[in-house]
Amino acid sequence: MAALFLGMNANAARMDMVDVSNNNGYMSTAEYVSMRNEFGVKAVTVKISEGGTYKDPYAASNIANVQAAGLYINGYHFARYATKAQAIAEADFAGQTAKAAGLPVGAVLATDVEAEEQNNQSKATNDRNNAAFMKEIQKFGYRADIYTSGSWANNKMTVKGGTGWIAAYPYVVSGKNWYSTNHAWQWSSTAKFRISYGGFDVSQLNSDYYTAGQKSTVKPTNKAAVKANNRKANKHIYRPSASAKWVKESKTYTLKTAVKLHAGASTSSSVITILPAGTTVKTDQAIIQGGYRWVRQPRFNGYGYLATGPANNTLEYVKSGATHTYYTVKYGDSWWTIAQRNGLSMTTLASQNGKSIYTTIYPSQRLVVR
Incomplete structure (x- = not known):
């Protein structure tokens, strides 16, 4: 503590x-x-x-x-x-x-x-x-x-x-x-x-x-x-960077739910539009600031910015466009048993699903294992 x-x-x-x-x-x-x-x-x-x-x-x-x-x-x-x-x-x-x-x-x-x-x-x-x-x-x-x-x-x-x-x-x-x-x-x-x-x-x-x-x-x-x-x-284990910097990120995301597209990387910046669930977003840069992980979307008249989730890098609102292998949780499963079965550490398994090892998992829930 x-x-x-x-x-x-x-x-x-x-x-x-x-x-x-x-x-x-x-x-x-x-x-x-x-x-x-x-x-x-x-x-x-x-x-x-x-x-x-x-x-x-x-x-x-x-x-x-x-x-x-x-x-x-x-x-x-x-x-x-x-x-x-x-x-x-x-x-x-x-x-x-x-x-x-x-x-x-x-x-x-x-x-x-x-x-x-x-x-x-x-x-x-x-x-x-x-x-x-x-x-x-x-x-x-x-x-x-x-x-x-x-x-x-x-x-x-x-x-x-x-x-x-x-x-x-x-x-x-x-x-x-x-x-x-x-x-x-x-x-x-x-x-x-x-x-x-x-x-x-x-x-x-x-x-x-x-x-x-x-x-x-x-x-x-x-x-x-x-x-x-x-x-x-009240102090999270994720500490704010002294000087947040944009990093290159060429990825494609598909929105899991409707997300606001902002004019800047801040929740207080103006909203350009609301992107509906299912929208494909291609990004070129990412940054962690203001309590969120932001990605930048090149647009025909500049850039749009959207928050992918909390600043610990979990993708709360979006999922990667890459192909994944999923495992369906069964009764009696735990982070440990699923991780062992798929050759992963519990921390890796949890983080690639945007969770922690203390998050409850439920039968019929799908987890990314590859």
Whole structure:
């Protein structure tokens, strides 16, 4: 943790909420107590289910241990639905699974919408399906919400202000609350806790929605540690270059989703046009600056610039035009087993898919292995 020290930053993002799944393995009450006392965590959101058949094997123990640690508890369902009927069926499955695992009535049971199934649908279809899921989940006594990425919110689906849990991982976390009008902003997927192994998804809460609409009764016992640990967590391992430089990059990308083409390599520069999903973009240069990796597209009257994703070089919005070999994740697979099977290191496998080794992978998900 010492290598990640941020220094005196009064505007550091808070570690209000952690979400956990089978990817984190068994989590003890002591680990949750440490998160509360040393890092100021107030709430934990536990994976409950996925699609229409998968039940997270650690949901029940996570729920019990989070409650024993005195933290607020919520759940989420990883959505695979592509139709309204499937959304309702998945909501019924998630609600029943949550009840059996011990998720208390009144908790949030969010729909996690970020899969290939939704990427292939129109915004209107996703909106209809999400609304059907959330309406159905309320029949079980749970409160509903949508979790998705910042690039999908109000692009692939509608996430209104005063709702939503949005994931966006900036280059340097400081001085800005990216989604202050939404319930929660997930700002890192690699946060470290003192007695817990691996990286965790952490979020800042902007409302009391995920703390059951009540004033938090969680009182960290070590306020100095909370302050210091939050500062440390805010420092990403990717450091800004002292002098960012353009480098040659002759590549062809195909957009996975609609992307704004800017007049300059900055999110504040004017937008030339919005390139629709499926557009082929040929680039000649690339640079990392302002928290993003930018590429330059030669145009008949100059250049256009688009962000390929966060500054750690992950291609969030685009995919390379090169031919790849894919592997479809099966139940029981892990980063390690897939990497070993294909002669890769876990880090290489994860990075070429725009992820980290701490990112959860799911059955039926496709990964680039060549």
